[in-house]
Amino acid sequence: MHLLRATPAMLVATLAACGGELEAASPRRAESAPLLAALADPAGPATGDLRSGRLPAARARLEASLASDPDTIAALNDLAVSYSMEERFDAARQLLDEVLTRGGAREQQAALVNLGELYAVDGYLTAAHAHLASAKAIDASRPEPAYALALLADARGDRAGAAAALREALESDRSGAARRELAFLYPEERLHLDALVADAMGDATTADARWRELARGRFQALAQAAQRHLEEP
Secondary structure, rough: OOOOOOOOOHHHHHHHHHHHHOOOOOEEEEEEEEOOOOOOOOOOOHHHHHHOOHHHHHHHHHHHHHOOOOOOHHHHHHHHHHHHOOOOOHHHHHHHHHHHHHHHHHHHHHHHHHHHHHHOOOOOHHHHHHHHHHHHHHHHOOOHHHHHHHHHHHHHHHHHHHHHHHHHHHHHHHOHHHHHOOOOOOOOHHHHHHHHHHHHHOOOOHHHHHHHHHHHOOOOOHHHHHHHHHOOO
């Protein structure tokens, strides 16, 4: 007997029927160190809505895309990002697992970055690193995994590792286009990346302002990282 595999459209319908409940917090959530999210179709029709926080509109566009063509796996990844932005992490993981199963290299890389983000949000930083390293192994020329690895290393107090990963990301992203196409679940993630990049560019004034703002943020690991930069420039 053959088992019927759920299509992306079936998955989306099932998840939508579950409503918008938030999942229970991970027992490790106190160690949360959120990073960034990667869009598989940064030029897609829902990108502007995602970046502006218009999540219902973004979901409507992505779900319409999947309804018309269930093989648009990039839309499935980006829909998972929209769920993550609402802290519907279990729903996001289900979609990302499907992307890993059915997507091409570009979609798989984005999904691994986003799964790394979810592990980092849950406080499982070693698992987050493993997913990001796997993402980088798919295509080391893409800067998104390196940006995420830089943020993760910095959150863990590995200043040298963060600097090395950031240099690699900036070298691959000289125009800054990939950095502008990233998505962020929380404002602190953007602050963290902006601060690291400003430091790397020698913009001490901007870096100092971003570190001070991050030090007042809600995530202890990121606030501690910011404080280290302020105390040990």
